[in-house]
Amino acid sequence: MTADTTPAPAEAGAFNAPSWLRGLGGLIGFALLLEIVPRIGLVSPHYLPPFSEIMAALARELATANFWHAFGDTMRAWALGLVISLAAGTVIGIVIGSSNLLRTLTYSTIEFLRPIPSVALIPLAVLLFGTRLESTLILVVYAAFWQVLIQVLYGVHDVDPVARETARSYGLGTWAQVRYLIWPTMLPYLMTGVRLAAAVALILAITSEIAIDTEGLGREISQTEAGGAVAIMYAYVIVTGIVGVIVNLGARALERQVLFWHPSMRLDVGASR
Amino acid sequence: MSGAVSIARRGAIVLGLPAVLIAAWWIASSGSESFYFPPLATILQTFVSLWLSPQAIPNVLPSLSRFAVGYFAAAALGIAIGIPVGSSRNLRATVEPVLEFLRAIPPPVLIPVLILFAGIGDEMKILVIVFGCVWPVLLNTVAGVRALDEVLEDVVRCYRIGPWARLWHFVLPGASPQIFTGLRQSLSLGVILMVVSEMFAASNGIGFALVQYQRTFAIPEMWSGIILLGLIGIALSLIFRAVEAWLLAWYHGLRRTQRAG
Numbered sequence: 201m202t203a204d205t206t207p208a209p210a211e212a213g214a215f216n217a218p219s220w221l222r223g224l225g226g227l228i229g230f231a232l233l234l235e236i237v238p239r240i241g242l243v244s245p246h247y248l249p250p251f252s253e254i255m256a257a258l259a260r261e262l263a264t265a266n267f268w269h270a271f272g273d274t275m276r277a278w279a280l281g282l283v284i285s286l287a288a289g290t291v292i293g294i295v296i297g298s299s300n301l302l303r304t305l306t307y308s309t310i311e312f313l314r315p316i317p318s319v320a321l322i323p324l325a326v327l328l329f330g331t332r333l334e335s336t337l338i339l340v341v342y343a344a345f346w347q348v349l350i351q352v353l354y355g356v357h358d359v360d361p362v363a364r365e366t367a368r369s370y371g372l373g374t375w376a377q378v379r380y381l382i383w384p385t386m387l388p389y390l391m392t393g394v395r396l397a398a399a400v401a402l403i404l405a406i407t408s409e410i411a412i413d414t415e416g417l418g419r420e421i422s423q424t425e426a427g428g429a430v431a432i433m434y435a436y437v438i439v440t441g442i443v444g445v446i447v448n449l450g451a452r453a454l455e456r457q458v459l460f461w462h463p464s465m466r467l468d469v470g471a472s473r
Numbered sequence: 474m475s476g477a478v479s480i481a482r483r484g485a486i487v488l489g490l491p492a493v494l495i496a497a498w499w500i501a502s503s504g505s506e507s508f509y510f511p512p513l514a515t516i517l518q519t520f521v522s523l524w525l526s527p528q529a530i531p532n533v534l535p536s537l538s539r540f541a542v543g544y545f546a547a548a549a550l551g552i553a554i555g556i557p558v559g560s561s562r563n564l565r566a567t568v569e570p571v572l573e574f575l576r577a578i579p580p581p582v583l584i585p586v587l588i589l590f591a592g593i594g595d596e597m598k599i600l601v602i603v604f605g606c607v608w609p610v611l612l613n614t615v616a617g618v619r620a621l622d623e624v625l626e627d628v629v630r631c632y633r634i635g636p637w638a639r640l641w642h643f644v645l646p647g648a649s650p651q652i653f654t655g656l657r658q659s660l661s662l663g664v665i666l667m668v669v670s671e672m673f674a675a676s677n678g679i680g681f682a683l684v685q686y687q688r689t690f691a692i693p694e695m696w697s698g699i700i701l702l703g704l705i706g707i708a709l710s711l712i713f714r715a716v717e718a719w720l721l722a723w724y725h726g727l728r729r730t731q732r733a734g
Contacts, residue, residue: 219566226567227574247589308487309494315710317664319680320702322672323687323695327509406579407665411672418582422673425585437582444577 249431258435267420271439274416277333278405278447281340285397289345290390293352294382303353310349318343318404319411326412336408336416343404344397348390355389356382388462395451402447406440417443511693520697536678537705539595540667543602547663548656551607555614555652556644565615576612580605580666584673593674598667605666606659610652617651618644650724653717660713664706679705 234251237243249257261267296302318339325335359382367381409418417440424433499513523529558565558572583604584597591597621644629643645652671680679702686695718725 222563222566223570226569226571230571304486305490309490312491312707315661315706316703317661317668317706319665319668319672320683320699320706323683324699326687327692403579403581407581407669410581410584411669421582422585425588430589433585437578437586440582441574441578444579445574448573448577
């Protein structure tokens, strides 16, 4: 936990201490806005119930088993998809990235496959797996895998040529090279990939629940909307937002934790990529 | 002579693996009796008759125009809000947590929400795209404005350059590399939202057609739709890269000379 100071950049000096207070004020103001707008009739309360009603609905939902099932399903699909994409992206990335020949040969294919929107696979997933977990996993993995792979490729490419020559002259084996040469160079890039992939995986997990009706928070949202339980729907929307924030913050915290030794973290400048 | 050889070699490198993969798909599926995996030849025939003919227009045109309207509106909105937020430290401190929260909401979640407000028409789909695409642009604009060159900022102030000239000649160009990072992230998000909003509730569009084919078990048609979406994704990313290379030519040149020097 060395050098793990506040992530605030240099400009936020000591005299600007109450910035978190301002942020809190902003959040409260936003909540008040959501409370007042439907109350004074700017928006029909049928479309947007007052914030207090949404919170009451959320509190009720939190006490139901249904909510925790949906929550668990979403998080399981997210975590499984993320782990699969991380493992596959890292291994394939190291293999391709370590060989100049493989890298040039696969470059165009990767650039072609990457921009294909993963939602294009929805019909195929439905036909093959229906509304089972595998459908969600296909979408999540297809979207998150490229994020990891591209970062790992950048990372492996970034290995210092002198260090590589040195490792070779000292007769380091393949495994030792991966462990002591490629891995440390690649790690910052991989962490960027983890951060991007974690966010994308959550989006696609919820997308699949909305579009394919697999079980999870997304399905609760579309079903409560169809059933007219608007306050509960907003409660679920807020939950997905909170999950998203936690995922983002968690990924950033993990990045700091894993890379505490890295100059970009020690100097507190933030990685340039 | 050697130039021609090297071009041929580069062509072989670029096209080699894709050609092998497509050929493998073609051969592996050629005699396919599998219901879900029809021969590639059949898929391509369907693709030509379905999407390369005038009858494709009623589905392709609405999708792409909704995407374009939503994407450009999101870009304009993100830059317009991002510049004042990035310029004022107090404003930024106030709205940042709210923005972080709104950004973290997975955008497809907004489809059911916006159906309440805007029904299932074009407005809903455009709003979904705007709502989803605005955050990457907005947050990257904020970051770009914050990272503006301080010396240049002082120069602009010393010369008392007016607010519009300052915006046009200093703030926007200075933040544009970051803004483009946001625009690139929004691009793939926008395509996803275009398709999903049409799958969820629509009467036309590529996503709508795709779901219809799947539900009626029109498998070659479905595969051809998947290929079409893939091609659209690739085409958009190529167009984006060309526009970026053109508008940010000065920046890439600067980076190159910096690296070389």
